[in-house]
Amino acid sequence: MTETGRVYRLIIADDHELVRTGLRNLLAPEPDLEVVGEARDGQEALELCRELEPDLVLMDVRMPRMDGLEATRRIKRENPRVSVMMVTMHESESYLLEAVRAGAAGYVLKDTPRQSLVNAIARVLRGESPLNQELAMHLIRRLAEEGPRSSQPPPFSGWELEVLRLLSQGYTNREIADILAISVGTAKVHIHNIICKLGVSDRTQAAVRAAELGLIPPARE
Template sequence: MQENSRYRVFIVDDHPVVRDGLKNLIEQEEDLVVCGEAADAATALQTIPETSPDIALVDLSLEHSSGLELVKEIRDQYPELPVVVLSMHDELVYGERAVRSGARGYLMKGESSQRVVSAIRSVLQGEVFLSERLMGQIASRLSHAKTTRPPIERLSDRELEVFQMLGQGTSTTAIAEKLSLSVKTVQMYVARAKEKFGVTSARELMREAVRWDETQVKS
């Protein structure tokens, strides 16, 4: 906590209008100030040590990078820096993954301004900020065997990213480029996803991916 006793907030989102909106919201609070921002993971990891934030707000959908991977990198490189994920993605699909990656809070875009501020303050005080719905899911997960979980929940973080992009009509080559992976690695993730969904062809997996993508919250 620096700069006239105001907590310093770092924002990571690839949409300038979202960053501006969050900055305006945060700086209306007497105890909060935005100390830096980034549109991608590489810039965030470079800028965080230069700006000394007390907390980071991270979106999951970033250009040329994965928000989940960034949360893991922050956890590993800056373990004292708490992270709150603010994303358009359904918390029941991504919330637990974000927590496992190191996030201390998860909010879906569309939440009230007051709830965003409450999440920041709660996490700054050492608490975990999750909705009752998400906490209920996590508690339920602890009482069920891994084999009873639906296929979408058994995908690894990378497998889920690839699956989601398939559902959006992205080619294997384009997925590899966006995630900075080789085509062979993407094909490996596709093969694992097929196994978990119990399908034998890429076309069948594509249908599952499209069907799932249509159910997700759009920004």
């Protein structure tokens, strides 16, 4: 699935046992994905992340004790290496905005077909964003319309700004490389530099931070 030969460790966080079991069964056929823990709420998810240090958490939004958004904030603050993907029944731009601001690398619906879910997980584990272009542009539009939150963005080269613009629209590494007529390896280098300069942990957060800094203009309707 991820073409790396390693097995990735996942935690499923949802207050409904039926949902947790369903997700576990959906992922069982994938040899490079291992569900190492299940959490009934955000607090348990946080504690399991401290204990197990997974690669990815599949996180529900609404849960008792601590919701998925707060759990994501705390997980990313304590261990930025852990990726979080929201798996929710709420198809809401507001939830999407709050999820990525909390640190989520992706956002998918619970009724997403199995292969689409697996593909989204693979993209997160590759450091990409599983947000589709329409959702990504809605998000960037909302953030950009709020205006810059800082007047001191780090310096970027012209190439990096072009890559950042495309990254923020949800394009994959391959698509960015094709559009800019560069190699995939060069695109990855630019994305790595962008993430480092912005001080974030993944490309989704890079897009959020760039919009907050005013580096991405509001999209035209």
